[in-house]
Amino acid sequence: MPSVRRSRLVGRALWGIYLGALVAGLWLIFLLLFAHSFFEGVTLEFPPRGLTLENYFQISSAFFPALRVSLVLGLCAGLLNVLLAIPAAYVLSRFEFPGKDFINTVLVAPNMVPAVSLALGLLALYAWLGAIDTFWGLVSALGIITMPYMLRPVLSAFNEMDPSLEEAARTLGAGRWRVFLMVTLPLIGPGVLAGLLLSFIIGFNEFTVIIFLYGPKNLPASVWLWNMLFMYGITPQFAAAVAIMQLVSFAVLFVLVGVIGRRYLQGAVF
Amino acid sequence: MVDGAERSITRRRSAWPSVALPLAPALLFYLVFLVYPIVVLGLYSLQERGGGIGLGNYLQFFRNVGLRRTLTNTLTIAAAATLLDLILGYPVAYYLARRRTWLADLVQVSLLIPLYGGLYVAFAFMLMLLPNGFLNSVLTFFHVVEKPLSLLYTYPTLIAAFGVYGLPFMVYPLRAAIQSIDPAVEEAARTLGASGWQVLRRILLPMSSVGVVGGVLLNFGWNVAIFSIPLVLSFKGAPFLSIDIYFSTRYGIRWSYAATLSAVLFLITFGLSYLYLVLVKPTRTVRAEGE
Numbered sequence: 029m030p031s032v033r034r035s036r037l038v039g040r041a042l043w044g045i046y047l048g049a050l051v052a053g054l055w056l057i058f059l060l061l062f063a064h065s066f067f068e069g070v071t072l073e074f075p076p077r078g079l080t081l082e083n084y085f086q087i088s089s090a091f092f093p094a095l096r097v098s099l100v101l102g103l104c105a106g107l108l109n110v111l112l113a114i115p116a117a118y119v120l121s122r123f124e125f126p127g128k129d130f131i132n133t134v135l136v137a138p139n140m141v142p143a144v145s146l147a148l149g150l151l152a153l154y155a156w157l158g159a160i161d162t163f164w165g166l167v168s169a170l171g172i173i174t175m176p177y178m179l180r181p182v183l184s185a186f187n188e189m190d191p192s193l194e195e196a197a198r199t200l201g202a203g204r205w206r207v208f209l210m211v212t213l214p215l216i217g218p219g220v221l222a223g224l225l226l227s228f229i230i231g232f233n234e235f236t237v238i239i240f241l242y243g244p245k246n247l248p249a250s251v252w253l254w255n256m257l258f259m260y261g262i263t264p265q266f267a268a269a270v271a272i273m274q275l276v277s278f279a280v281l282f283v284l285v286g287v288i289g290r291r292y293l294q295g296a297v298f
Numbered sequence: 299m300v301d302g303a304e305r306s307i308t309r310r311r312s313a314w315p316s317v318a319l320p321l322a323p324a325l326l327f328y329l330v331f332l333v334y335p336i337v338v339l340g341l342y343s344l345q346e347r348g349g350g351i352g353l354g355n356y357l358q359f360f361r362n363v364g365l366r367r368t369l370t371n372t373l374t375i376a377a378a379a380t381l382l383d384l385i386l387g388y389p390v391a392y393y394l395a396r397r398r399t400w401l402a403d404l405v406q407v408s409l410l411i412p413l414y415g416g417l418y419v420a421f422a423f424m425l426m427l428l429p430n431g432f433l434n435s436v437l438t439f440f441h442v443v444e445k446p447l448s449l450l451y452t453y454p455t456l457i458a459a460f461g462v463y464g465l466p467f468m469v470y471p472l473r474a475a476i477q478s479i480d481p482a483v484e485e486a487a488r489t490l491g492a493s494g495w496q497v498l499r500r501i502l503l504p505m506s507s508v509g510v511v512g513g514v515l516l517n518f519g520w521n522v523a524i525f526s527i528p529l530v531l532s533f534k535g536a537p538f539l540s541i542d543i544y545f546s547t548r549y550g551i552r553w554s555y556a557a558t559l560s561a562v563l564f565l566i567t568f569g570l571s572y573l574y575l576v577l578v579k580p581t582r583t584v585r586a587e588g589e
Contacts, residue, residue: 046389047405054408057422057462060432064425073430112327115320125317133575135324138332140571142523144540145564148556149335151547152342172331175324233415236525236540240547250417257530262424270421277414285407 058274065271067264083268091269094252099276101163101248102232105170106224109178112171113223114216117179121186136176143173147240154241161243169241170231177230178223185219218288225284229277249273336564342557355558368537369562375453375528375538376521379460383468383517384510386461391472391509392502396481409466416463420530423459424450451533459527467520468513471578475509476502512578519570523563539563 065083067076120132138146150169151160159165193215197207213220235250242251253273256266346354359365390409394402412419426432427449434446449455479502487497503510528538539559546556 043389043393044401047393047401050386050390051404051408054411054462057419057426058411060425061418061422073428074432074435112324116324119317119320123317125314131321131325134328137328140519140568140575141332141336142540142560142563142567144523144525144543145339145560145567146332146335148543148547148560149337149339150331151551152338152553152557153331153335168327168331172327175328229414233417235415235417239544250415253421254417254529257421262421262428267425270418274418281410 061267061274062271064267065264067267069264071263083264084272086265087269087272088256088265091249091252091272094247094249095272097246098232098249098273101166101170101246102228102230104163104167105174105231106178106227108167108171109175109227110220110224113175113178113182114220117182117186118212121183122191135179138173139176143236144240146173147237150237151240160241161245163246166238166241166246166248169237170234173234173237174227174230177226181219181222181226182216183219185216189215222284222288225280225288229280229284232280233273233277339557339560339564342553343561345554347554355554356562359558359562364537365542365559368539368542371537372522372539375457375460375536376518376524378453378457379464379521380468380514380518382457382461383465384514387465387468387472387513390465391469391513392476394469395473395476409469412462413466416524416526417530419459419463420527423455423531427455451531453536456528456531456536459531460521460524463524463527464517464520468517471512471516471574472506472509475506475512479505508578512574515570515574515578519567519574523567 066079066081067073068078068080068082069076116135120128120135147169154160154162154165157165189212194207194211197211198204202210233250234248235254238248239251239254242248249269250273253266253269256263256269260266343355344351344353346352348354390405394406424431428434429446429448429450433449434443437443438446483501483505484497487501492500523540525540525544528536528541529544532538532541540563543556543559543563546552546559
C-alpha cells in the first residue's frame with residue numbers, strides 16, 4: 029500500500045501548507061505592526077533605513093494618560109460584569125423556571141446588536157442623563173458590550189461544577205455566604221477569571237461605542253490612536269503606540285490561554 | 299438519596315425570590331443600557347419631519363438614491379467577505395473538527411487575534427499596502443511588479459480586511475456542524491471508492507448544511523455592522539452604512555435621520571443573528587443532549 033501512504037503524506041503536507049499560510053497571515057498582520065515600531069525615520073517605509081528604540085521615547089506624552097484611561101475602563105467594565113454575571117449565571121445554571129430560555133437569549137443579545145446602533149442609542153440616553161464624557165457612562169457602555177464574554181465562561185464553569193459539593197457544605201453546617209466564598213467561588217474561579225480577562229481585552233481595545241460617547245476628560249487610547257492617524261497619518265511613533273496596545277492585549281491573551289486554558293475560549297464566540 | 303434530591307428540586311421551584319433577586323441587577327442593567335437605547339432609536343426613527351408618527355423616514359431612506367447606494371454597497375461588501383470566509387473557513391473548520399494536533403491548537407488561538415480589534419486589522423492592512431510598504435517592497439524586490447501597486451483604497455483590500463476580522467464567526471458554526479457528522483460515514487464513502495471531491499460534495503456539504511447556513515448568517519450579520527475597518531480603509535465612492543451614521547452625529551445631529559439608518563442596520567444584524575439562534579442553535583443543543 030505505498031500509494032495510500034504517499035497520498036496520506038501529500039494530504040498532510042497540503043493541510044500543513046494551507047493552515048500554516050493562514051496562521052502566518054494572521055500573525056503577520058500583527059507582527060508587521062510590531063516590526064514597524066522599531067523602524068528608523070520620519071515616515072514609514074519598507075525595508076527600513078535602520079532599527080531603533082527611539083520611536084518609543086518619542087510617543088506623544090498625551091498617549092500615556094489615554095492608555096491609563098483604557099486600562100482602568102477595561103478593568104472596571106470587567107469587575108462590573110463579575111458582580112452582575114455571577115448571581116445571574118448561578119440562577120441560570122441551577123434553577124428551572126419559566127422564561128429561562130428567553131433570559132438566556134437576552135443575556136447574549138449585546139452580540140446581536142450592531143455596535144454603531146447601540147452607540148447611537150446610548151448617545152441619546154446619555155445626552156438626556158448628562159452622561160456623555162463621564163467615567164461611569166463609558167464603563168457601563170463597555171460593560172454591556174462585554175457582558176456576553178463574561179457570562180459564557182462563568183455559566184460553563186457553573187454547569188461543570190457539581191452542585192452536591194455545595195449541598196454537602198450546607199449539610200455540614202456552613203452558612204450561605206460561607207459556602208459561596210469557600211466552595212463555590214474557588215470552583216468557578218477559572219471561569220470568572222477567563223471572563224474577566226476576555227472582558228478586559230475587549231473593553232481595553234473597544235473603539236466603536238467609545239468614539240460616540242467619549243470626550244476630552246475621558247479619552248481612551250484607541251480613540252487617541254484614531255485621532256493621531258486622522259491628523260498625521262501613519263508615523264513610526266504611531267506604530268510604537270499601537271505596539272504598546274498590542275503588547276498589553278497579548279500579555280492578557282497569553283495568560284488567558286496559557287494559565288487558564290482553552291477550555292473557556294470554546295464558547296467565547298457564539 | 300432520591301428523596302433528598304426530589305425535595306431540593308421542589309424547594310428550588312417554589313422559592314421564586316431566590317430566582318428573581320440574583321437575576322434582577324443584570325436584567326436591570328440590560329434594560330437601561332441595551333433595551334432602552336434600542337427602543338429610543340426606534341421611536342426617533344418613527345418621528346416624521348412634519349411631527350407625525352409613521353414609516354415616513356424609512357420610505358425616504360429607500361427613495362433616496364444616495365442612501366440606496368450606501369445600503370447596496372454595504373451589503374455587497376459584506377456578502378463578498380462572507381463568501382471569502384466560507385471558502386477560506388470551511389477547510390479550517392473541518393480540520394478543527396477532526397484533528398487534535400498542536401496545529402489545530404495554534405489555528406484556534408490565531409483565529410482570536412483579529413477579534414478584539416478591527417482598528418488594528420485596518421492599521422495592519424494600511425502598513426502592508428502603502429506604496430512603499432511591506433507588500434510592494436517585497437513584490438518590487440523580486441521583480442514581480444515594476445511599479446508599486448496602489449492597493450490601499452480598493453474593494454479587494456476592504457473585502458480582505460473584513461474577511462480577516464469575521465473569520466471566527468464563520469469557522470465556529472461550521473466546526474460545530476462538521477463535528478456532528480460521524481467520521482465513519484466519510485470513511486465508508488472513501489472505502490467505496492469516492493474521491494475527496496465527491497466526499498465533500500455528496501457527504502460533507504449536505505450534512506453540514508446547517509453549519510453553512512449558520513456561518514453565513516452570523517458572518518454576514520457581523521460584516522454589515524463593522525465600523526472601524528471601513529472608517530480607516532474605505533474610500534470615496536465606497537459609502538458604508540455605519541460610517542454614514544457616525545458622520546451624521548459629528549456636526550449637529552439630525553436624530554430621525556441617524557436613528558433611521560441605525561434602525562435599518564439593527565434590523566439586518568439582529569434579524570440574521572436571531573434567525574441563527576432559532577434555526578441553528580437548537581439543533582446543536584439537541585444533539586449535545588443526545589450524545
